[in-house]
Amino acid sequence: MKNTVFLGTLAAAGLAAGFVSAATLDDVKARGELNCGVNTGLVGFAAPDANGNWSGFDVAICKAVAAAVLGDASKVKYVPTTGQTRFTALASGEVDILSRNTTWTFSRDADLKFTFIGVNYYDGQGFMVNKALGVTSAKELDGATVCIQTGTTTELNLADFFKVNNMTYSPVTIETNAEGEQQFLAGACDAYTTDASGLAATRAAFANPEDYVILPEIISKEPLGPLVRHGDDQWADITRWAMNALIAAEEYGVTSANIEELSKGTENPEINRLLGAGEDNLGAMIGLEKDWGKKAIVGAGGNYGEIFAATIGESTPIGLARGLNAQWTQGGLLYTPPFR
Amino acid sequence: MATVTDAPKASFRLSMLIYDTRYRSITIQIVVLLLFMAGAAWLVDNTVRNLAALGKDFSFGFLWNRAGYDINQMLVQYTNDSTHGRAMLIGLLNTLLVAFMSCVAATVLGVIIGVLRLSPNWIVGRLTTVYVEMFRNIPVLLWILVAYAIFTEVLPAPNAFRGENPTASMILFDSVALTNRYTAIPDPLFYRSLGNIDVGLFLISLDLLAIIAVITGSVLVNRKLLAHATAVQNATGVRPVTWWKSILVLLVPLALLLIALGFHAERPVLRGFNFTGGLDVSNSLMALWLGLTLYTAAFIAEIVRAGIGAVSRGQTEAAFALGLRPNRTMSLVILPQALRVIVPPLISQYLNITKNSSLAIAVGYMDLRGTLGGITLNQTGRELECVLLMMLIYLAISLMISGAMNVYNNSVKLKER
Known part of the structure; x- marks a missing residue:
């Protein structure tokens, strides 16, 4: 009899533990903390400082979501993931959202069962070489040894690029960006390839950044964005619109300086809806409070443009230009659907 | 069954399953078995439900899809147009290569260190003790990384x-280049190559087959020659001179074959970014090989020492009494007897080497873990299938090694009559 009860309990526990819970929002609220998958360390995008506080362009998304959901941008547990471990971490429920310069591709969306909630950085794959090599174009890399992070789309682009240009190469597979940096600096590879933004960030951390050059060829499209699991549309909506709020804020001129002022109500109904200042309660539609948008923007440290400028923009050591990542009104690709 | 029918027919009560010592052990075993099966069923059921919840199916079809990535060390042909299954084969061969190299080197080194550790020479004994204690008490991953760091940071x-x-x-006469990426060595080539035969999975070089055939033939003939010499010696008491005949039989056919095939070595030449023309032995392979060898040799040394220690002292004394020198005593009397103690634990060390070779990812060596369990897993997102397949393959390799070693063990163990 006792055994039967025990088995029954075991089976019930098994069933309860067996499902990856569908309601991520409830889980996060109950936990009081957002688990956010980030890079193991890429200056500008996601890197911990000397005190272990994470900051960066991708980290801002985590903060925005945490602020919108929990009302506190600091309630984030950052889970460093490598190119290899990131998808398993997300699929298994170890992280609620993966914000780790991940390329949006068909198979990741459809086959790996993830939902990309948008693009926060339009990127492309490039090459970095030592200036002493005298290489000025990626087409001169025939026969080169190339360092590449394993488990990334760049691995496949690289193979295609060399095949199309009828060149040969020898890949050196590395696990993390730090390892790639070390191998590249030791001369174990002639070229280091990853997303151009990643190259710029990596180079910024070198002792002599001016000795290295990023080649002009961009060999692929790499729309980088945060992603969540398939199957929880409410959570996907929350994260998607938290990110859109940052982009919309820039478009409407909402900054961390004037947000308190604007959230008291403005003439622009769109801003009112974004900040929860007007009659419309958009927050209720996604299970959040009315002023979720304001919290997200404040928590992330400003609008998209402010975050960009503070983490990876031209005034930082990484020095990336807005380029494709400018607002659509400025000739870029950033275009958020309306808050209505 | 038998137990049940043997029981007194009179009164069988359910409580006897617990209180009657005749049934109790069976009851306990059945309960444990049920629990075990329930646990296994729960795991499978959990997996199936979770896969269904994620909308994923369970299929190995991806093995026939185009891999799309390149691998830097291939023992058989592979391009990025090959399938994931083919990439898995490349990884498997790389695993087997490094495991085989490490097993051989670790055994040789381990036996030498183990024997030297028993040396009466104080300094030799202490030095080998230091070796053993140092290498076996630091994780093998660190040794691999240290070896790799030395290769990449020190070499040009x-x-x-x-x-x-x-x-x-x-x-070596401008033929070998030690670089921080690889060691470029001359590539053996043939002007009049016999070509290759395709056996489906890979090509086999007919040149290699011809060379193996000739060497085997030479060795067989040489053995005949020596057997004949022994027969003559047994009959007449005088052993005929054989050394020049042996050399002739062993070397001349091989030399003739190589000349006929137009054997030559192509030197590596620096062209563009890298050395071309020669064979590149990657530093990741060398580092992994070195790390695994040095680490496991320390364990094998201890096993050898224990094995030698297990042979009674009387055997050595008897051999000395017969006038055998220490070297001959060791190789003819002690080691053969020690082998039956040494071989069983040696099997585990070989298995350890094979399994530890999956640390290859740390130095970017594309073994099974790097291809099937690394890039393929990531590009296809088939975690469960890839990991299960990888486990199955490692299990199969380990069982095969242990099977082969058990056969060897049976041949050296003490024959009891």
Whole structure:
């Protein structure tokens, strides 16, 4: 009899533990903390400082979501993931959202069962070489040894690029960006390839950044964005619109300086809806409070443009230009659907 | 069944299953079995439900899809147009290569260290003790990384060999270049190659087959020759001179074959970014090999020492009394007897080497873990299938090694009559 009860309990526990819970929002609220998958360390995008506080362009998304959901941008547990471990971490429920310069591709969306909630950085794959090599174009890399992070789309682009240009190469597979940096600096590879933004960030951390050059060829499209699991549309909506709020804020001129002022109500109904200042309660539609948008923007440290400028923009050591990542009104690709 | 029918027919009560010592052990075993099966069923059920919840199916179809990535060390042909299954084969061969190299080297080194550790020479004994304690008490991953760091940081980059006054130069008559990426060695080639035969999975070089056939033939003939000499010696008491005949039989056919095939070695030449023309032995392979060898040799040394220690002292004394020198005593009397103690634990060390070779990812060596369990897993997102397949393959390799070693063990163990 006792055994039967025990088995029954075991089976019930098994069933309860067996499902990856569908309601991520409830889980996060109950936990009081957002688990956010980030890079193991890429200056500008996601890197911990000397005190272990994470900051960066991708980290801002985590903060925005945490602020919108929990009302506190600091309630984030950052889970460093490598190119290899990131998808398993997300699929298994170890992280609620993966914000780790991940390329949006068909198979990741459809086959790996993830939902990309948008693009926060339009990127492309490039090459970095030592200036002493005298290489000025990626087409001169025939026969080169190339360092590449394993488990990334760049691995496949690289193979295609060399095949199309009828060149040969020898890949050196590395696990993390730090390892790639070390191998590249030791001369174990002639070229280091990853997303151009990643190259710029990596180079910024070198002792002599001016000795290295990023080649002009961009060999692929790499729309980088945060992603969540398939199957929880409410959570996907929350994260998607938290990110859109940052982009919309820039478009409407909402900054961390004037947000308190604007959230008291403005003439622009769109801003009112974004900040929860007007009659419309958009927050209720996604299970959040009315002023979720304001919290997200404040928590992330400003609008998209402010975050960009503070983490990876031209005034930082990484020095990336807005380029494709400018607002659509400025000739870029950033275009958020309306808050209505 | 038998137990049940043997029980007194009179009164069988359910409580007897617990209180009657005749049934109790069976009851306990059945309960444990049920629990075990329930646990297994729960795991499978959990997996199936979770896969269904994620909308994923369970299929190995991806093995026939195009892999799309390149691998830097291939023992058989592979391009990025090959399938994931083929990439898995490349990884498997790389695993087997490094495991085989490490097993051989670790055994040789381990036996030498183990024997030297028993040396009456104080300094030799202590030095080998230091070796054993140092290498077996530090994780093998660190040794692999240390070896790799030495290769990449200390050796010159290929472009250091360039120019009028290169900072680095090739060794061994300009035929071998040690670089921080690989060691470029001459590539053996044939002007009049016999070609290859395709056996489906890979090509087999007919040249290699011919060379193996000739060497085997030579060795067989040489053995005949020696057997004949022994027969003559047994009959007449005088052993005929055989050394020049042996050399002739062993070397001349091979030399003739190589000349006929037009054997030559192509030297590596620095062209563009890297050395071309020769064979590149990657530093990741060398580092992994070195790390695994040094680490496991320390364990094998201890096993050998224990094995030798297990042979009674009387055996050595008897051999000395017969006038055998220490070297001959060791190789003819002690080691053969020690083998039956040494071989069983040696099997586990070989298995350890094979399994530890999956640390290859740390130095970018594309073994099974790097291809099937690394890139393929990531590009296809088939975690469960890839990991299960990888486990199955490692299990199969380990069982095969242990099976082969058990056969060997049976041949050296003490024959009891």
